[in-house]
C-alpha cells in the first residue's frame with residue numbers, strides 16, 4: 001500500500017481516538033454538573049428575570065428555607081470575597097461597588113454617591129424594587145445572568161449554603177435588621 005495512504009489512515013485513526021476520548025471525558029464532566037445547574041441555566045435564559053423574580057429559578061431552594069440553617073458568622077468569612085469591591089461598614093465608603101451596610105431591603109441602586117450602571121438602574125425601576133432576600137439570592141448566584149449588563153464583575157456564589165450564610169451576614173449589617181422571611185410560606189409559584 002502507498003505509505004502516504006498508511007500515514008493518512010493512521011492520522012485519521014489517531015484523530016478519531018482523541019475526539020472520542022475528549023467526548024467521553026467531557027460527557028463525564030457534563031453529567032456530574034448538570035443536575036445542580038439546571039435551575040440556573042433557566043435564569044440565564046430568562047431575559048426578564050426582574051419581572052418574574054419568584055419564578056426566575058424554579059429548581060432553586062427558596063432562600064427563606066436556606067436561611068433557616070444559615071450561619072451569619074460563616075457568612076462573614078464569605079464576605080471577604082466581596083471586600084475587594086465593597087465595604088460593609090455603617091457610613092463606609094463606596095469602593096469599586098457601593099457600601100453594603102443595610103443593603104437588605106434597601107431600594108436597589110440607591111446608595112448616595114455611587115454611579116450605578118444603566119442596567120441595575122433599570123432593574124430597580126426607579127427605586128421601586130428593593131433588595132429582598134429573593135433578589136439577593138438570585139443576584140448573588142449569578143450577577144450577570146440576573147441583571148444583564150451589571151457592572152459587578154463577580155462570577156457568583158453557586159453553593160446554596162455559602163450564599164445563604166453570606167446573605168445572613170448581610171442581613172446582620174443593620175441597626176434594625178428586617179424580619180427573616182417565613183420558611184413555611186408557600187413557595188412562589190414555580191413552573
Ligand code: HEC
Pocket residue numbers: 078079081082083084085086096097098100103107108109110111115116117118119120131140149150151152153154157166
Ligand atoms: C470586582 C468587584 C466586585 C465584587 C468582587 C463584588 N461586587 Fe458587588 N458590586 C460591584 C459593582 C461595580 C456594583 C454596582 C453594579 C452596577 O452598577 O451595575 C455592585 C453592586 C452590588 C450590589 C447592589 C447594591 C445596590 O446598592 O444596589 C450588591 C447587593 C452587591 N454588589 C453585593 C455583592 C456581594 C455580596 C459580593 C460578594 C459575594 C459582591 N457584591 C462582590 C462590584 C463588585
